[in-house]
Amino acid sequence: MIPNTSGSIPADLDRWLHANDQRGMDDLFAFLRIPSVSAKSDHNADTARAAEWLNASLTRFGFASEILPTPGHPIVLAEWRKAPAGAPTVLIYGHYDVQPSEPNELWTSPAFEPTVRDGKLFARGAVDDKGQLWVHAMALAAHLGARGTLPVNVMVLAEGEEEVGSVNLAHFIERNRARLACDYVVISDSAMFAPGIPSILSSLRGLAYFQIEVQGPSGDLHSGMYGGAVVNPAMALARLLATMHDARGRVAIKGFYDRVRAFPAAVLMGMKKLPHSDARFRKDVGVKALGGEAGKTTLEKLWTRPTCEVNGMLSGYTGEGAKTVLPAKAMAKVSFRLVPDQDPDLVEKLLRAHIKRVAPPGVTVTITAMHGGRPWRADLDGPLFDAARVALAAAFGRDPVIVGEGGSIPVVGDFERILGAPVLLVGFGLPGENAHAPDEWISVDNLRRGMRAMAVLYDALG
Numbered sequence: 001m002i003p004n005t006s007g008s009i010p011a012d013l014d015r016w017l018h019a020n021d022q023r024g025m026d027d028l029f030a031f032l033r034i035p036s037v038s039a040k041s042d043h044n045a046d047t048a049r050a051a052e053w054l055n056a057s058l059t060r061f062g063f064a065s066e067i068l069p070t071p072g073h074p075i076v077l078a079e080w081r082k083a084p085a086g087a088p089t090v091l092i093y094g095h096y097d098v099q100p101s102e103p104n105e106l107w108t109s110p111a112f113e114p115t116v117r118d119g120k121l122f123a124r125g126a127v128d129d130k131g132q133l134w135v136h137a138m139a140l141a142a143h144l145g146a147r148g149t150l151p152v153n154v155m156v157l158a159e160g161e162e163e164v165g166s167v168n169l170a171h172f173i174e175r176n177r178a179r180l181a182c183d184y185v186v187i188s189d190s191a192m193f194a195p196g197i198p199s200i201l202s203s204l205r206g207l208a209y210f211q212i213e214v215q216g217p218s219g220d221l222h223s224g225m226y227g228g229a230v231v232n233p234a235m236a237l238a239r240l241l242a243t244m245h246d247a248r249g250r251v252a253i254k255g256f257y258d259r260v261r262a263f264p265a266a267v268l269m270g271m272k273k274l275p276h277s278d279a280r281f282r283k284d285v286g287v288k289a290l291g292g293e294a295g296k297t298t299l300e301k302l303w304t305r306p307t308c309e310v311n312g313m314l315s316g317y318t319g320e321g322a323k324t325v326l327p328a329k330a331m332a333k334v335s336f337r338l339v340p341d342q343d344p345d346l347v348e349k350l351l352r353a354h355i356k357r358v359a360p361p362g363v364t365v366t367i368t369a370m371h372g373g374r375p376w377r378a379d380l381d382g383p384l385f386d387a388a389r390v391a392l393a394a395a396f397g398r399d400p401v402i403v404g405e406g407g408s409i410p411v412v413g414d415f416e417r418i419l420g421a422p423v424l425l426v427g428f429g430l431p432g433e434n435a436h437a438p439d440e441w442i443s444v445d446n447l448r449r450g451m452r453a454m455a456v457l458y459d460a461l462g
Contacts, residue, residue, distance in 0.1 A: 003081075006440075007045060007393050008390075008393075008394040008456070009395065009452050009455070009456055010128075010455070010456070010459065012146040012147065013055065013452070013456075013459075014143045014371045014452065015141065015146070015217070016141075016142045016145050016146040017138065017142050017448070017451055017452060017455070020145065021139070021448070022140075023025065023139045023453075024094065024111045024134070024141075024409065026100060026116070027057065027134070028121075028130070028131065028134045028447075029105055029114040029123075029143065030053070030288070031050070031053060031054070031096075031125075031130050031134060031172055032112065032114045032124070032125050032126060032130055032131075032147070032360070033048040033113065033114065033123075034046055034049050034053060034112075034121040035098070035111075035112045035124070036049070036050035036051075036096055036097050036098055036125070036160065037097070037098055037099070037101070037163075038072075038073055038097035038098075038160055038161050038162075038372070039099070039100055039163060039164050040100060041048045041267070043204075044073075046074070046311050047073050047096075047160050048072055048074065049138070050096045050097070050100050051067050051073070051076050051096060051158070051160055051346045053160075054069065054096050054158055055067050055076050055078070056344070057137065058077070058078035058156060059440075060078070061137065061140060061144055061145075061181075062080065062114070062141075062144045063078035063079060063080050063140075064079050064080070065078035065079070065156075066078075066382065067402050068172075070168035070169075070171075070172055070372050071159070071168055072161050072164075072167060072168050073097060073159070073160030073161050074158070074160060074360060075157065075158065075159050075160070075169075075172055075260075076096065076156070076157070076158040076159075076260070076267065076326075077156070077157050077398050078143075078154075078155065078156040078314065079153075079154070079155050079156075080140075080150055080154045080155075081231075082153075082173065082427070083149075083150055083151060083152050083153045083462065084462075085149075085318060085340075087151060087152050087153055087462055088152050088153070088182075088183035088184060088461055088462070089152065089153040089154070089155070089181070089184075090154050090155070090182060090183065090184050090185075090186060090458065090461060091155045091156075091182040091184070091185045091415075091419070091421070092154065092155065092156045092157070092158060092186050092187075092214065092351075092363075093158075093159075093178060093185060093186070093411065093415070094129050094132065094136065094156075094157075094158050094183075094187070094189065095129050095159050095160065095161075095162035095163070095186045095189070096129075096133065096159070096160055097159070097160040097161060097162055097163050097164070098125040098128070098130065098163060098206050099124065099128070099163050099230065099329040099435075099436045101124045101363045101438075103438065106226075106437075106438035106439070107122075107438045107439055108122065108347060108439055109122055109398050110268065111123065111124040111168075111438070111440075112124060112132075113369075114126070116444060117312045119444050119445060120255070120441040120442065120443060121206065121441060121442050121443075121444050122439055122441045123440065123441075123448070124440055125440070126433075126437040126440050126441055126442040127191075127326065127428075127433045127435050127440060127441065127442040128186075128189065128429070128436065128440065129162070130187055130300050131378045131428075131442045132188040132427060132428055132429070132442075132449060132450070133158060133188070133274040133449060134447075135188055135428060135451050135454055136156065136186070136188065136319070137156070137449040138214070138451045138453050139450075139452075139454035139455040139457075139458065140154060140156075140454075140458070142455050143455060143458060147405075148195050150381050150458060150462070151458055151459055151462025152281070152458050152461050154458070155180065155182065157180070159172075162189075162411070164183055165411075165416075165426045166411050167412065169411055169414065170411075170414045170418070172273055173414055173415065173418045175290065175323055175437075176419055177418060178420065180419060181419065182421050183386045184421055184422060184423075184461065185415045185421050185422070185423040185424070185425045185451040186425065186454075187409075187411075187412065187424070187425050187426075188425075188426055188427050188428060188450070188454075189409070189427060190216050190425055190426075190427030190429065191428075191429035191431060191433065192427065192428065192429065192430055192446070193274060193275075193401055193431075194275060194430070194431065195308070195443070196398070197275075197396075197398070197400075197401055198392035198393075198396040198398070198400040198401070198453070199400055199401050199402070199423035199427070200380070200388055200389070200392070200400050200401075200402055200403070200424070200426055201376045201403055201405055201407065201427065201432070202267065202376060202377065202380060202387065202402045202403065202404060202423070202425075203263075203303060203304070203339070203340070203375070203376065203377040203403070203404040203406065204274065204345060204376045204377075204404075204405050204407065204409050204412060204425075205303075205306070205307075205337040205338055205343065205373035205374045205375050205405070205406055205408060205410055206337070206338035206372070206374045206376070207335060207336070207337060207338065207341070207346035207371060207372060207373045207410055208335070208336040208338060208348060208351075208368060208369070208372050209284030209311075209333070209334075209335045209336075209369075209371040209372065210331050210333070210334050210335070210348070210351065210367055210368060211332075211334075211367070211368040211370055211371055212237070212241075212319065212332045212333075212334055212355070212365065212366070212367055212368075213329060213330070213331045213365070213366045213367075214233040214234075214236050214237045214240070214329060214331070214359075214363050214364070215328065215329045215363060215364045215365075215366070215402045216230065216231055216232065216233035216235065216236070216326075216328055216329065216363045217230055217326070217328050218328065219328050220316075220325045220327055220328050221325070221326040221448050222324065222326070223324040223325055223326040224324060226326050227326050228324060229343060230362070230364050231331040231360060231361070231362030232240060232250075232326055232327070233315065233328065233329050233363050234315040234316055234327050234330040235316065236330070236334055236359070236360050236363045237313070237330040237331075238361075239358075239360070240355065240358055240359060240360075240365070241310055241332060241334070242307050243354070244334075245308065245357045248293065248294040248295075249291060249292050249293040249294050250293055250294075251306065251307070253308070253309045253350050253351060253354045254350065254353070254354060255350050256347070257306070257308070258341055259341045259342050259343065259346070260306060260340075260342060261300045261340045261341045261377075263304045263377075265407045267380075267402060268300065268304070268435055270401065270402050271297065271299045271303070271304075271402075271404075272297065272299075273401075274401060276297075276298065276299055276401070278290060278298055281298060283319055284432075286413045292307075293305055293431045299390055299404070301408045302404070303341060303357075303403070303404025303405065303406060303445065304337065304404060306338050306339050306342060307336065307337040307339070308334065308336050308337065309334070309335050309336075310333070310334055311331055311332075311333040311334065311335050312332065312333040313330070313331070313332045313333075313334075314330070314331045315327045315329065315330035315331065320388070325337070333370075337406060337408075338456075339375050339376045339377075340375045340376070340377045341375075342371070342375060343374070344372030344373065344374065348367075348369050348372075350397060351367065353432065354359065355367060359393075360432050364433065373408045373410040373413070374410070374411075374413045376409075376412045376413045376416070377406075377418050378422065378423065378424075378425070379422065380402065381451040382422060382431065383461065384424050384461070385424065385462075387424055387457055387460035387461045388400070388424050389453065389462055390456065391453045391456040391457035391458045392453050394452070394453065395450070395452040395453035395456065396449055396453070399422065402424075405425075411426065418421075421454075424455075426447040426456070428442070428443075428447065428450035429442060429446075430442075430443055430446065
């Protein structure tokens with residue numbers, strides 16, 4: 001338990017959280033024991049049970065909460081709208097579904113039996129996202145338990161399909177736009193930069209994902225009888241992919257960078273001050289050298305620059321031993337990570353034009369767009385981010401840093417686009433927490449500090 005010296009944490013909220021610490025942990029353990037794996041139909045009943053558990057918990061805390069159906073897994077929507085006149089409305093988003101636990105044999109303790117070891121809470125969903133959602137639930141309960149009221153109007157929206165692409169969420173937000181109208185959106189489903197360094201996530205890269213297929217002869221051929229005369233689709237694909245970067249690691253597709261919006265100099269300078277080590281980064285990922293765009297730091301490459309990556313390739317004979325075959329076709333899966341203001345639809349057009357220019361005669365190239373998501377970047381000015389800085393400093397004893405994320409969370413853009421409200425991304429995970437992998441964990445200390453930070457956030461916003 002963190003020391004009971006609250007500093008700028010209101011004493012009444014701090015006392016309530018201390019007094020209810022064990023009850024809160026017991027409740028979180030019960031939540032984590034429910035195997036709400038949204039990707040597996042044989043866990044549909046468990047996923048529904050997690051929604052019911054969360055709905056009942058938020059009702060117990062004092063919210064008007066209900067379970068709303070979607071074509072897939074349901075949404076839990078809890079509301080508290082008794083704040084003083086003129087108080088803002090805050091929408092808190094999280095998800096109660098989790099990734100599959102397999103391979104189960106690689107877990108030190110069972111995935112759905114929460115266990116604390118060395119200050120870490122291990123369980124599937126501990127950090128992604130049940131633990132972080134529970135941070136907000138306990139912060140809200142502290143206000144209602146200690147004061148009987150909240151300084152802001154609050155909605156908690158928890159979905160059960162984040163791990164399968166949030167396929168019904170955008171439509172739900174559109175359909176309930178008036179009911180979900182708010183001043184701010186707060187999401188905790190991310191990580192701090194390092195232990196003890198609270199972080200505000202300021203940007204997310206978007207995504208454009210494609211399958212590229214190269215078709216040559218009507219069937220596989222004998223490489224001795226036909227090799228040298230027939231264009232080899234595997235070689236054609238390899239050469240085609242090689243044209244996508246220049247010698248300095250930049251994407252060589254004409255027009256690709258035209259809509260890239262530069263990051264503010266202050267943000268880039270702040271990244272350079274973060275305690276990052278390329279040597280440690282290389283060791284962590286197991287490589288001897290780093291690549292990417294020349295002239296950019298590693299954090300710039302990960303957070304602020306677009307990319308083109310080959311995610312998979314398939315062609316010809318790949319079994320044991322030798323088979324002298326000239327393959328009839330070859331396939332690659334290629335993804336682009338995008339930054340503001342790039343558009344996945346425009347990237348598709350640019351890619352098709354590029355392939356048309358460089359594809360060799362003798363083969364047919366087919367491009368299939370598989371998935372896309374827009375990038376996002378926060379405007380770090382305004383009361384939401386001012387309040388976040390105050391709250392994180394109160395709980396962690398130091399000012400937060402501004403970080404980026406190389407991955408994508410499409411729902412962030414959906415909230416801003418549909419509701420017109422700024423989004424705060426503030427997470428309490430840590431690097432190496434094994435989200436989506438065996439032995440997923442979250443720091444118990446971060447859970448407790450996160451509860452206090454969010455309790456202060458609501459005060460600061462109100």
